[in-house]
Amino acid sequence: xxxxxxxxxxxxxxxxxxxxxxxxxxxxxxxxxxxxxxxxxxxxxxxxxxxxxxxxxxxxxxxxxxxxxxxxxxxxxxxxxxxxxxxxxxxxxxxxxxxxxxxxxxxxxxxxxxxxxxxxxxxxxxxxxxxxxxxxxxxxxxxxxxxxxxxxxxxxxxxxxxxxxxxxxxxxxxxxxxxxxxxxxxxxxxxxxxxxxxxxxxxxxxxxx
Amino acid sequence: xxxxxxxxxxxxxxxxxxxxxxxxxxxxxxxxxxxxxxxxxxxxxxxxxxxxxxxxxxxxxxxxxxxxxxxxxxxxxxxxxxxxxxxxxxxxxxxxxxxxxxxxxxxxxxxxxxxxxxxxxxxxxxxxxxxxxxxxxxxxxxxxxxxxxxxxxxxxxxxxxxxxxxxxxxxxxxxxxxxxxxxxxxxxxxxxxxxxxxxxxxxxxxxxxxxxxxxxxxxxxxxxxxxxxxxxxxxxxxxxxxxxxxxxxxxxxxxxxxxxxxxxxxxxxxxxxxxxxxxxxxxxxxxxxxxxxxxxxxxxxxxxxxxxxxxxxxxxxxxxxxxxxxxxxxxxxxxxxxxxxxxxxxxxxxxxxxxxxxxxxxxxxxxxxxxxxxxxxxxxxxxxxxxxxxxxxxxxxxxxxxxxxxxxxxxxxxxxxxxxxxxxxxxxxxxxxxxxxxxxxxxxxxxxxxxxxxxxxxxxxxxxxxxxxxxxxxxxxxxxxxxxxxxxxxxxx
Numbered sequence: 001x002x003x004x005x006x007x008x009x010x011x012x013x014x015x016x017x018x019x020x021x022x023x024x025x026x027x028x029x030x031x032x033x034x035x036x037x038x039x040x041x042x043x044x045x046x047x048x049x050x051x052x053x054x055x056x057x058x059x060x061x062x063x064x065x066x067x068x069x070x071x072x073x074x075x076x077x078x079x080x081x082x083x084x085x086x087x088x089x090x091x092x093x094x095x096x097x098x099x100x101x102x103x104x105x106x107x108x109x110x111x112x113x114x115x116x117x118x119x120x121x122x123x124x125x126x127x128x129x130x131x132x133x134x135x136x137x138x139x140x141x142x143x144x145x146x147x148x149x150x151x152x153x154x155x156x157x158x159x160x161x162x163x164x165x166x167x168x169x170x171x172x173x174x175x176x177x178x179x180x181x182x183x184x185x186x187x188x189x190x191x192x193x194x195x196x197x198x199x200x201x202x203x204x205x206x207x208x209x
Numbered sequence: 210x211x212x213x214x215x216x217x218x219x220x221x222x223x224x225x226x227x228x229x230x231x232x233x234x235x236x237x238x239x240x241x242x243x244x245x246x247x248x249x250x251x252x253x254x255x256x257x258x259x260x261x262x263x264x265x266x267x268x269x270x271x272x273x274x275x276x277x278x279x280x281x282x283x284x285x286x287x288x289x290x291x292x293x294x295x296x297x298x299x300x301x302x303x304x305x306x307x308x309x310x311x312x313x314x315x316x317x318x319x320x321x322x323x324x325x326x327x328x329x330x331x332x333x334x335x336x337x338x339x340x341x342x343x344x345x346x347x348x349x350x351x352x353x354x355x356x357x358x359x360x361x362x363x364x365x366x367x368x369x370x371x372x373x374x375x376x377x378x379x380x381x382x383x384x385x386x387x388x389x390x391x392x393x394x395x396x397x398x399x400x401x402x403x404x405x406x407x408x409x410x411x412x413x414x415x416x417x418x419x420x421x422x423x424x425x426x427x428x429x430x431x432x433x434x435x436x437x438x439x440x441x442x443x444x445x446x447x448x449x450x451x452x453x454x455x456x457x458x459x460x461x462x463x464x465x466x467x468x469x470x471x472x473x474x475x476x477x478x479x480x481x482x483x484x485x486x487x488x489x490x491x492x493x494x495x496x497x498x499x500x501x502x503x504x505x506x507x508x509x510x511x512x513x514x515x516x517x518x519x520x521x522x523x524x525x526x527x528x529x530x531x532x533x534x535x536x537x538x539x540x541x542x543x544x545x546x547x548x549x550x551x552x553x554x555x556x557x558x559x560x561x562x563x564x565x566x567x568x569x570x571x572x573x574x575x576x577x578x579x580x581x582x583x584x585x586x587x588x589x590x591x592x593x594x595x596x597x598x599x600x601x602x603x604x605x606x607x608x609x610x611x612x613x614x615x616x617x618x619x620x621x622x623x624x625x626x627x628x629x630x631x632x633x634x635x636x637x638x639x640x641x642x643x644x645x646x647x648x649x650x651x652x653x654x655x656x657x658x659x660x661x662x663x664x665x666x667x668x669x670x671x672x673x674x675x676x677x678x679x680x681x682x683x684x685x686x687x688x689x690x691x692x693x694x695x696x697x698x699x700x701x702x
Contacts, residue, residue: 068243068288072311072326076340079328088330088337090291098399117479183346186313186324190342 038164038199047154047161049123050208053087053115054078056096056103061132061146063185070129070148070189077193083200083207087119095119109158116155123161126151132185135169143170144185150196152205162203164196233381235329236270236304237262238279241287242312244324248286251312254370258310261374267381270302278302287311287328292335293396293420299332300422306381307332314344321347321362323369329381335392339384341376343369393475395421395468398447402464402481406523406578409457409487415440415464417449426468426475433483434462455485489581491519494573496587500624500671505568507590509672514552516573516585523578524548530572531558539564548575556591566592595674598627598647600666604686609657611664611683614648624671631683632663660685 054075059067071089078086095118096103101111112124130147147167153160170182173191182188201207237259242249259272278284278301284294287309295307307330314324324344331338347365350358359365398418407413415431417440429440429449435456440449456462463479494516499508506512518524527548531540539558554571556564569591574584599614613627628643629651639662642651653662662683668676 065243065245065247068247069311069313072243072288072328073313073342075337076326076328076342079337079340086337088290088292088295088335089288090294093289094291094396098397114479118477181349183348184314184322184324184344186326186342186344187349190344 037166038162038196038203040162040203041160045161045204047123049152049154049161049205050085051087051121052078052084052123052125052152053092053119053121053155054089054125054127055092055107058104058126058128061129063132066129066132066146066185069186070127073186073189074125074127074150074193077190077197081194081197083197083205084123085208087121091119107158112153112155112158121155124153124155124158126153130165131167143181143183144188145169146185146188146192148192148196152200162200162205164199166192166195168192232268233306233384234268234270234304235262235306235308235377235381236275236278236298236302236332237272238275238287238290238307238309239272240310240312244312244314249312250286254312254366255310258370258374261370262377265374265378267378270298270304274302290330291396292330292392293422295330295332296335296392296422304332306330306338306384308377313342321365323362323366325369325373327373327377329384331384339380341373341380343372343376345369393468393477394423395419395426397466397477397480400464400466400481402483404483404578406484406486407455408579408581409459409485410454411579412452413455413483415449415451415481416443417451417466419447419449421447426470428469430467430469432465432467434460455483457485457487459485459487484579486522486577486579486581489575489577489583490522492573492575492583492585493517493519494571494585494587496571496589499589502590505588505590507592507672508556509591509593509674511553511555512571512589514554514571514573515550516548516552516575518548518575524575525578525580526576528572528574530574532570532572534568534570539569556593564591566594592670592672592674595668595670595676596625597676598625598666598668600629600664600678600681600683602653602683602686603650608655609653609686611651611653612648613651613666625668626670627666627668630665632665632680633657634659634661634663636663657685 054071057067057070075086075089078084095101095115099114099118105111107124107126115121115124128149130149132144132146135143135145145168149163149165151160151163168188168191170188173182182191237255240251240255240258242251242254255272259269262269275298278298282294282297284290290307290309298304298307309328309330311326311328312324313326314322322344323346324342326342327340328337329339330336345365347359347362350365359368396419398420399416400418401416403414403416413435415438417429419425419429425447431438431440431451431453433453435453438451438453440451442448443450461482461484463482466477466480468475468477494514496506496508497513497515498510499506499512501507514529524547526543526545528541528543529552530538530542531554532538540554541559558564567590569589570586571589572584572586574582576582596615596617599612599616601612603610603612611629611631613629615625624645625647626643626645627647627649628641630641631639631653633639639654639657640651662685663680664683665679665681666677
């Protein structure tokens with residue numbers, strides 16, 4: 001027979017374990033997704049970058065519109081973060097047209113220098129969509145996944161300053177149950193660019209501040 | 210209950226959206242719908258959003274005026290809007306802000322997904338000053354007990370548009386619109402310096418197209434290493450021309466422009482460049498898929514010709530010729546444009562007829578972009594037949610030997626590989642030998658008392674030509690009978 005005192009003790013233990021499990025679930029769900037891999041080319045970022053231009057995305061995925069979508073979303077995130085002053089997309093397209101530079105051109109130091117001179121930018125952001133597709137999500141839905149590489153180059157020399165690589169699916173942002181799952185490609189891209197920008201700030205990119 | 214909650218949610222959104230926009234005038238560009246096509250435009254959504262913004266008390270430029278402006282200035286889509294066009298909208302349509310909208314997910318509206326991205330340009334500076342985005346899906350919007358969740362994709366779209374209109378009205382009223390950077394009051398639409406590559410002292414010309422916000426500059430000067438040239442206006446407004454002789458020395462010459470008015474002067478550095486080239490590059494080519502013998506490429510089927518220019522330069526035209534050694538031309542191919550890295554010659558003439566075995570010369574000529582020419586010549590030899598090998602018996606002392614030899618010893622370095630089988634007249638194998646060196650002598654076994662033997666020989670050279678003989682007679686030296694000669698041999702086909 002279990003005495004009332006034992007029963008209270010048992011209930012108290014059960015409650016403690018339940019609370020601990022709940023706390024663990026909470027901590028796990030609130031923890032950020034996998035880290036972005038950002039490498040700084042030198043020991044430190046000694047270049048002051050304020051005005052930047054974002055080159056058209058190199059799209060290695062099978063979705064042709066993804067590069068334009070990603071371009072505008074990244075540009076929007078940069079504007080919202082107030083980290084850099086950004087050259088408008090139209091100005092860059094006009095530069096490419098005027099200098100007869102195709103969007104799939106492999107950029108060399110001369111082109112970087114020309115861009116720096118004509119647009120007056122400090123740095124150039126070069127981005128690649130390495131892969132993108134739909135995968136089966138944990139919640140049963142079809143989730144998008146995107147694999148991105150974003151590089152920051154010094155404009156005058158074309159020197160690589162830092163490079164970030166990350167691969168995410170919509171499920172990576174899930175909190176509890178389906179809450180937090182990102183179901184749209186644009187939403188996923190937005191989260192990924194936010195991660196990149198915040199990591200750049202952590203690595204010492206101070207922008208115009 | 211659900212309808213009531215939906216109504217409550219919408220009412221809350223609307224309540225929060227009543228914001229004063231300080232009378233800012235906004236030009237709303239047609240929505241760019243990139244969800245399905247790069248050139249997509251959604252006028253229906255533009256109209257809906259226009260009404261929503263008007264309901265928030267915003268002052269908007271008439272959408273027809275915006276479209277006329279876009280048509281006049283060949284502004285096809287939101288992505289083409291540059292800082293100059295934004296400033297032009299400011300001066301022509303009296304707007305403080307230009308709002309561009311991109312639909313990112315509307316193609317999947319039936320699947321319950323929607324995404325909007327808004328960007329605002331300040332027309333005073335031409336800079337991007339504000340941006341926001343929203344994207345969601347029915348799946349993401351699922352709430353506990355489905356309270357306040359959108360019914361379908363279209364309901365989701367309507368809510369998102371409401372949310373964005375609210376954000377626009379709220380945020381744009383707080384924007385600080387001071388000019389962030391000083392941009393030129395004109396746009397360099399196009400500059401062409403022609404020819405890009407030129408010989409020294411040859412004429413170089415420049416064509417410039419300008420667009421200006423207020424008025425075109427009074428004087429435009431072009432500076433390069435050759436000196437300073439004042440560009441003269443063309444027939445069309447905003448077009449300018451200039452001509453000058455190129456410097457004598459080889460090199461790259463950047464071009465700068467100075468725009469001068471009564472009290473102002475603006476200089477644009479390195480807007481274009483031209484290159485002076487007086488000497489031709491070094492041209493060489495390598496022949497592959499053949500065998501080089503004494504500096505001559507010997508081949509059987511085809512030759513791969515890989516050309517190389519040192520230093521690398523743009524080529525305006527090239528010519529490839531195949532001649533006999535007496536100078537008569539068999540093949541002549543001349544084409545404009547860059548020289549292909551590899552050319553393949555299958556040993557045929559211009560009519561695609563196979564040429565006879567013999568020696569030929571290949572001549573490759575290029576003209577670089579400045580019209581300097583250079584050529585490279587190489588001798589080749591086409592051989593489709595293997596050299597016949599003579600087989601005979603000789604007596605040296607007491608020994609009987611089989612001697613293998615080739616008529617032309619110089620061609621032997623093509624690397625003949627041979628294999629000889631000797632049989633008795635009854636067909637029993639007597640000996641088998643192989644080798645790579647010619648002439649060669651092989652001793653016959655002693656005590657053979659026959660007038661002749663039978664032999665088979667297979668020969669192959671390095672470029673793949675073969676020669677075979679089977680069951681031929683090999684007369685013994687003592688027999689006094691006729692020795693099998695090369696003229697009696699026939700190829701085994």
